[in-house]
């Protein structure tokens with residue numbers, strides 16, 4: 011029998027995560043005009059972590075979230091914390107060279123470390139468990155796994171990796187679907203909404219002003235950008251756009267036009283018995299196969315199977331998510347074909363044309379940054395993007411701006427008079443030196 015929860019709890023989509031969210035603060039709506047160093051649009055992992063990184067460096071930061079903290083993909087995703095940034099980075103070699111490819115690979119490792127460090131340092135209660143497996147459904151996937159294994163070793167990946175064939179794979183998963191797998195003890199799974207809520211609390215503690223129900227509706231660009239909401243506005247030195255798949259086209263078409271929202275969906279079963287858990291996922295790892303429209307799954311802390319998949323571009327949620335996902339679940343675990351499904355939900359992944367995260371500055375406003383388009387692989391990459399934006403913005407603010415803030419006279423008189431005036435100026439300063 012199918013049971014489902016009511017549509018909304020605490021204004022979040024009715025996901026398993028919303029139902030098991032930790033006690034958390036609600037943040038006020040912006041109803042005044044404020045002035046800060048950095049304004050951030052978007053209260054997901056990208057926005058919250060950019061706020062944390064910048065507040066740690068002493069910036070005065072305000073964050074505007076249109077709905078609730080973690081309302082977007084960050085509070086709804088599969089919770090799989092997996093090494094790596096982007097997909098098939100080798101394709102960018104002609105543009106960024108082998109060194110660029112290696113640098114992104116290393117950032118893909120660092121990204122997981124940032125999440126781990128944030129959770130450990132601030133004692134964020136979000137059910138983090140280590141252990142993740144890439145699953146092969148066809149020989150081509152097995153080749154990809156072997157290649158990945160060699161590349162990871164070559165790059166000095168420090169966590170335990172293990173290859174499985176069709177027989178030994180039973181050590182990690184009770185399914186006969188797969189030809190093989192690679193486990194990685196440096197990746198894992200967590201409760202994403204509790205991570206987002208915990209990180210927002212860290213941001214608040216650091217002095218970040220967080221606002222919910224405060225959608226940015228327009229931006230005025232300039233030396234001091236202004237972001238307007240329905241009842242207030244924020245003026246700032248720097249603005250960061252982190253609305254990802256939910257940003258829409260109107261606020262800033264350059265950014266909105268580069269990210270395509272794609273729907274992905276999950277179900278959470280009723281809690282399974284200890285023996286069912288031991289049968290399907292004996293080592294409590296998380297899993298994903300290597301297709302683009304992939305299955306991804308793991309057990310929750312209360313022994314539910316969280317099973318995700320599908321990939322839709324229509325912008326509309328399927329009418330019955332469970333009906334669409336149950337056959338996929340039953341194919342992987344026929345032993346669970348009749349299990350009850352307690353929750354179903356979905357969210358929008360932001361996808362860019364080349365599936366590499368987009369982290370940059372607006373071409374017509376170098377004090378406006380953006381980060382988006384993690385292509386379904388953003389739990390780690392958002393944290394790396396936040397760090398990169400904070401590094402770039404800090405050096406722009408602290409070093410670049412020492413020079414950029416000084417007004418430089420344009421020599422009058424055009425090219426003909428420029429040299430004589432320069433000579434006269436230099437002479438004047440030399441005379442001053444002698445006084």
Ligand SMILES: Cc1cc2nc3c(=O)[nH]c(=O)nc-3n(C[C@H](O)[C@H](O)[C@H](O)COP(=O)(O)OP(=O)(O)OC[C@H]3O[C@@H](n4cnc5c(N)ncnc54)[C@H](O)[C@@H]3O)c2cc1C
Nearest residue numbers: 052054055056076082083084087088090226253357388389
């Ligand atoms: C169903 C699903 C499953 C996924 N599974 C995984 C997974 O297992 N592992 C993984 O690594 N990644 C996964 N992802 C991807 C990952 O969740 C995202 O890449 C990541 O959460 C993006 O974070 P973000 O902060 O950039 O965007 P979001 O979390 O989407 O946050 C953007 C926020 O901006 C707000 N916003 C938008 N416009 C405005 C505005 N004008 N004013 C104010 N606020 C605004 C939105 O309300 C939203 O809360 C999944 C995504 C989905 C949808």
